Amino acid sequence: MSTTxxxxxxxxxxxxxxxxxxxxxxxTPDAPRCGFSMRTSGALTALGVRYAAMDILPDPRIRxxxxxxxxxxxxxxxxxQGKLVGGCDIVMEMYETGELxxxxxxxxxxxxxxxxxxxxxxxxxxxxxxxxx
Amino acid sequence: MANLSKTVPTTDDLKQRIEQALPGADVQVEDLNxxxxxxxxxxxxxxxxxxxxxxxxxxxxxxxxxxxxxxxHALSLKTSTPGGNQ
Numbered sequence: 001m002s003t004t005x006x007x008x009x010x011x012x013x014x015x016x017x018x019x020x021x022x023x024x025x026x027x028t029p030d031a032p033r034c035g036f037s038m039r040t041s042g043a044l045t046a047l048g049v050r051y052a053a054m055d056i057l058p059d060p061r062i063r064x065x066x067x068x069x070x071x072x073x074x075x076x077x078x079x080x081q082g083k084l085v086g087g088c089d090i091v092m093e094m095y096e097t098g099e100l101x102x103x104x105x106x107x108x109x110x111x112x113x114x115x116x117x118x119x120x121x122x123x124x125x126x127x128x129x130x131x132x133x
Numbered sequence: 134m135a136n137l138s139k140t141v142p143t144t145d146d147l148k149q150r151i152e153q154a155l156p157g158a159d160v161q162v163e164d165l166n167x168x169x170x171x172x173x174x175x176x177x178x179x180x181x182x183x184x185x186x187x188x189x190x191x192x193x194x195x196x197x198x199x200x201x202x203x204x205x206h207a208l209s210l211k212t213s214t215p216g217g218n219q
Contacts, residue, residue, distance in 0.1 A: 036207065063202075072187075073194050073201040074208075089210050090186045 009065045016069070016079045021051035021104065024066055025076040029053050036088035040076040043095040046112075049104050080104065141169030142205060147197075148174075154196040155180050159215075170206040181214045 016022050021044065027033030029041040033055075044051050056062045056075055063075060070077055070084045078085045080103055085091060094100040101108040144162040151160045151174065158178035165171040174193065181189040189212040194201055201208055 036209075071191070084187060086187055086190065090190065093186070093211070 003059075005061055005065060008059070008061050009069070012062070012066055012069055015052065015054060017082055019052035019079075020081055021049055022079040023051055023053045023076060024056050024062075024079075025053055026055065026057050028055055033057060034075070036074075037076045040078060040088045040091045043091055043100065044078075046109055047095070047101055047104060047106050049106055142172075142200075143169065144172065147172055147205075147208075150196050151176060151193060155192065165207075165209070170204070171209075172205060172207070173209040173211075175211045175213075177213050177215055179215055181212055182216075186212065 023029075023041060023044060025032060025034075025037035025041055027037055029045060032038035032041060041051075041053060054062075056066060066075075066077065067073055070079075072084055072087065074087050076088055076091075078087075078091050085094070085100075085103070091100060094103070096112055098108040098112075144164050148160045148162045151162075152158055155176065155178045158176055158180070160177075161175045163173050165173055176193055180192065184192070190210050193210055193212065194208070197205060197208065
């Protein structure tokens with residue numbers, strides 16, 4: 001592993017700056033590895049916006065450096081136009097009130113009931129997921 | 134088991150610590166899965182007045198520092214002011 005913390009830090013800052021809607025999550029939108037990440041990416045998907053998503057699980061330093069940048073302790077973290085919007089609680093609250101649609105410049109869907117947990121097959125279990133589910 | 138109950142935070146622990154940090158706050162804490170690691174807290178405090186949601190949540194997260202993501206794996210938050218949010 002030759003990547004340095006500085007390189008990770010710089011990569012994250014660039015990802016936040018270059019992507020108008022940037023989500024850091026556990027897993028991917030297609031295969032989320034945590035319920036909070038699943039709901040947050042689900043809200044963005046339901047609004048039909050294009051967003052970049054990055055899985056923070058492959059290297060624990062991604063999360064360390066991200067939290068150093070954002071001063072926010074938990075995952076997921078949603079950035080819009082370079083600014084931290086919040087984690088799952090704030091994003092879901094803003095989704096339900098229509099504030100998220102407004103922020104992202106899209107129409108609020110008529111049905112904003114939180115989606116039921118998906119029944120996709122379980123991803124391969126790793127120790128970290130078991131601990132942080 | 135005695136050891137376990139010592140190291141795992143309880144809803145009362147969390148409630149007391151938030152109340153100490155935000156005097157006068159109305160705090161409700163529930164243990165979402167009974168395991169002492171996934172909590173939900175609803176906090177009503179006039180200290181949140183004029184703050185964004187991010188700033189409100191940070192005030193509560195700051196009470197626990199590194200324990201968030203550590204001993205407390207997840208703390209779900211709902212914050213508001215006595216007069217309602219915003």
